[in-house]
Amino acid sequence: MKAFKVVFASQVRIFLRDRIDFFLTLGLPIVFILLFGFIWGGGERPTKLGLVLLGPEEPLLSLLRERADLAIVRLESPEDLSEAVKKRSVDFGLIWDGEKISFLFEASRVQDNPSYEQLARGVAAALELRLQGRESAVLPEKVHAGKLLQASWLHMVIPGIITIPILSAGLFAVASRVTSMRERRILAQLLVTPLSPAFLILGLGLVRILIAYLGAFVTLFLGALVFGVRFLIRWDLFLILVFASGLGGLGFGALIALLVRRPGSATFLANLFLQVMLFLSGIYFPLEFLPPFLRTVSQFLPLTHLAQGMRFALGVVEMGSFEFWGITGGFAFVGIFLVPLLARQATRSA
Amino acid sequence: MTKVYALAKAFVRLYLREKETLFWFLLFPLLLLSLLCLIFGRMEEGGGMGFTVAVVNLDRGLHGAILHQMVKDLAHSTELFHLVEVEEKGDVERMVREGRVSAALLIPADFSESLFKALGMAQPAQVKILYRRGEAGSSLAANILSELVQTYNREVLIRAGLLSPIPPFKLEMALIGARERVRYVDFILPGVVIMGLFVAGLFSVPSAVVLAKEVGILRQYLVAPLTPAGYFAGFTLGHFVFCSLQVFLIWILGRWAFGASISPLRPLAILYLLLGFFVPLSVGFLISAWAKTTGGAFALANIVNLPLQFLGGLYFPVTGLPKFLQGLMAINPLTHLGEGLRAALGIGESAYPSWTGPVVLLLWILLSAIFATKRLGFGVER
Numbered sequence: 001m002k003a004f005k006v007v008f009a010s011q012v013r014i015f016l017r018d019r020i021d022f023f024l025t026l027g028l029p030i031v032f033i034l035l036f037g038f039i040w041g042g043g044e045r046p047t048k049l050g051l052v053l054l055g056p057e058e059p060l061l062s063l064l065r066e067r068a069d070l071a072i073v074r075l076e077s078p079e080d081l082s083e084a085v086k087k088r089s090v091d092f093g094l095i096w097d098g099e100k101i102s103f104l105f106e107a108s109r110v111q112d113n114p115s116y117e118q119l120a121r122g123v124a125a126a127l128e129l130r131l132q133g134r135e136s137a138v139l140p141e142k143v144h145a146g147k148l149l150q151a152s153w154l155h156m157v158i159p160g161i162i163t164i165p166i167l168s169a170g171l172f173a174v175a176s177r178v179t180s181m182r183e184r185r186i187l188a189q190l191l192v193t194p195l196s197p198a199f200l201i202l203g204l205g206l207v208r209i210l211i212a213y214l215g216a217f218v219t220l221f222l223g224a225l226v227f228g229v230r231f232l233i234r235w236d237l238f239l240i241l242v243f244a245s246g247l248g249g250l251g252f253g254a255l256i257a258l259l260v261r262r263p264g265s266a267t268f269l270a271n272l273f274l275q276v277m278l279f280l281s282g283i284y285f286p287l288e289f290l291p292p293f294l295r296t297v298s299q300f301l302p303l304t305h306l307a308q309g310m311r312f313a314l315g316v317v318e319m320g321s322f323e324f325w326g327i328t329g330g331f332a333f334v335g336i337f338l339v340p341l342l343a344r345q346a347t348r349s350a
Numbered sequence: 351m352t353k354v355y356a357l358a359k360a361f362v363r364l365y366l367r368e369k370e371t372l373f374w375f376l377l378f379p380l381l382l383l384s385l386l387c388l389i390f391g392r393m394e395e396g397g398g399m400g401f402t403v404a405v406v407n408l409d410r411g412l413h414g415a416i417l418h419q420m421v422k423d424l425a426h427s428t429e430l431f432h433l434v435e436v437e438e439k440g441d442v443e444r445m446v447r448e449g450r451v452s453a454a455l456l457i458p459a460d461f462s463e464s465l466f467k468a469l470g471m472a473q474p475a476q477v478k479i480l481y482r483r484g485e486a487g488s489s490l491a492a493n494i495l496s497e498l499v500q501t502y503n504r505e506v507l508i509r510a511g512l513l514s515p516i517p518p519f520k521l522e523m524a525l526i527g528a529r530e531r532v533r534y535v536d537f538i539l540p541g542v543v544i545m546g547l548f549v550a551g552l553f554s555v556p557s558a559v560v561l562a563k564e565v566g567i568l569r570q571y572l573v574a575p576l577t578p579a580g581y582f583a584g585f586t587l588g589h590f591v592f593c594s595l596q597v598f599l600i601w602i603l604g605r606w607a608f609g610a611s612i613s614p615l616r617p618l619a620i621l622y623l624l625l626g627f628f629v630p631l632s633v634g635f636l637i638s639a640w641a642k643t644t645g646g647a648f649a650l651a652n653i654v655n656l657p658l659q660f661l662g663g664l665y666f667p668v669t670g671l672p673k674f675l676q677g678l679m680a681i682n683p684l685t686h687l688g689e690g691l692r693a694a695l696g697i698g699e700s701a702y703p704s705w706t707g708p709v710v711l712l713l714w715i716l717l718s719a720i721f722a723t724k725r726l727g728f729g730v731e732r
Binding site for chain 1: 368369370372373374377378381382385388389390392401417443444446447448449452454465468469474475476477478479480481482483484485486487488490491492493495496497499500502503504506507510512513514517518519520521522523524525526527528530531532533534537645649652653656657660661666667668669670671672675692697698699701
């Protein structure tokens with residue numbers, strides 16, 4: 001037990017000293033949440049519509065004012081509007097002269113323009129009815145049917161962000177640290193001491209799992225503090241999932257350490273694995289946006305399932321209990337199965 | 351001069367040998383460009399989304415059947431979504447809640463009756479669109495359904511003789527700020543190029559300067575007949591060669607794999623590419639001068655890397671920020687590099703006056719150079 005305590009204390013010291021490691025596991029989620037929150041957290045803010053009225057104000061003006069999804073910015077002339085659209089001080093523009101309705105979009109806003117065009121078509125359709133003295137005969141009522149009543153874009157993203165340090169904490173620690181210790185013969189020296197390989201890996205792993213918890217709590221706290229994002233957390237499931245996935249991260253790191261010998265190659269593989277997963281696991285982009293073959297690939301990526309399991313534990317989505325425990329058990333199994341394999345290989349090579 | 355060339359050659363070889371350097375400087379930009387183009391590029395080409403949309407028609411009348419048929423026709427003709435027919439209201443609500451479908455259209459049992467009354471000027475008939483707020487995919491699917499209902503509404507009013515089929519005004523939609531519709535690959539390519547150059551400059555200088563100083567390599571260089579200026583010239587030349595290779599590969603991938611049509615061979619674009627080389631290099635020196643150790647330098651580089659990239663609008667146009675972030679954006683070199691390069695390539699206009707870009711970028715180079723020269727001792731006595 002004393003040996004374990006020494007390994008544990010040394011790993012804590014190493015983590016606190018290694019600024020890059022510290023930043024990547026704790027700082028990066030903070031950066032992500034602040035950036036995502038400030039830049040895209042306002043995704044549900046009204047769209048800024050620049051308006052130039054050269055013809056009769058009504059009924060267009062009252063129609064636009066009725067819409068909660070539009071914030072109207074009145075401008076004097078088409079030239080002013082054109083400049084405002086180009087400089088992106090408004091999202092898109094509208095010129096109405098009584099006979100023609102013109103919408104202006106900035107050409108480089110390729111991702112935003114389809115939704116602005118949709119808004120524009122909606123405005124034109126409503127104006128057509130008003131000008132002919134008609135009301136809609138059919139009204140589509142959008143109803144939120146998700147699990148969380150106050151769901152927002154950040155509610156979907158934050159659970160994904162939480163999973164990044166959990167997985168990467170173990171992944172990089174085992175992959176690069178163990179291969180580095182092996183290359184520098186530190187591992188061999190440690191293993192000829194009365195220290196058991198299991199204690200060595202356990203000491204290293206436990207620190208990582210505690211870091212995973214810390215990262216998850218910091219992210220949740222910051223989301224609530226800065227952006228007011230609150231979850232209906234099922235603490236029992238959350239704590240178990242973080243532990244199991246932290247263990248899984250160690251397992252994936254062990255897999256990489258088993259596959260390659262050099263620390264450089266291990267970091268390379270771990271980076272590749274993590275970056276591909278970040279893009280294809282529905283954390284940054286919804287899975288529906290992926291092409292069919294990448295959607296299939298995403299189903300084989302552990303982070304896809306971990307992020308969804310985390311959303312369930314945080315009360316954002318529904319999930320069958322069989323699926324949740326399957327994900328949790330799967331991650332735990334990866335860690336329990338692969339970490340001892342690495343320990344055995346380390347003992348043999350020592 | 352031979353020494354400078356030899357040193358440049360050594361640095362290029364070093365870059366090509368280090369797997370991590372190869373990953374972040376060469377492979378990652380190519381991977382990023384490919385993934386972004388595969389995801390967003392196909393959306394503009396009308397590529398089928400992975401949406402599954404459910405429809406429940408509880409109405410036994412004619413209007414419910416027509417609306418139901420319109421949803422089926424849209425699903426078959428455009429491949430916008432995969433359609434699932436559901437019988438029960440409770441089932442469809444559960445399917446949306448559990449994420450098994452992106453959105454659902456619920457046509458109530460009294461739809462035809464309500465619509466008939468609505469045509470006689472009573473309250474409009476309602477249909478429900480179930481979705482999950484906050485999920486981009488679900489919101490998009492709900493918007494598609496909402497637009498379909500609007501189209502149906504117009505058709506019904508026209509057929510009932512309540513609305514003229516000829517709109518009382520002309521509708522025009524125009525794109526401004528570029529000569530033609532900008533394709534996604536043409537928008538993202540300059541952003542990825544600037545990202546690649548920035549990451550290369552930001553991380554390679556600490557590894558070449560601080561690490562070399564820390565482990566004593568610099569000391570060994572400087573006892574050779576090589577001046578500090580010669581050392582940095584060799585490093586800069588080697589870095590330039592490597593960055594040229596990086597830009598070339600990104601551009602080739604964009605052009606041949608994703609059909610990018612923009613060409614970097616324009617004087618202003620070349621100027622911004624050169625600034626895109628020198629500014630990150632100077633920021634790299636600034637960080638190296640600031641940090642005492644390699645670990646510190648890399649941590650600092652990591653801290654500034656992502657915020658500057660995202661706030662620079664390299665991947666998405668950034669709007670609607672709080673004031674303090676707008677100020678940060680205005681002095682962010684990546685904002686001016688990205689906007690300047692895009693404007694030089696004919697993709698949109700910079701949100702800032704044209705003179706600000708070069709001025710801000712030159713100030714970054716100048717101030718970084720002054721600070722780095724003052725702080726960055728070589729740690730050796732010749």
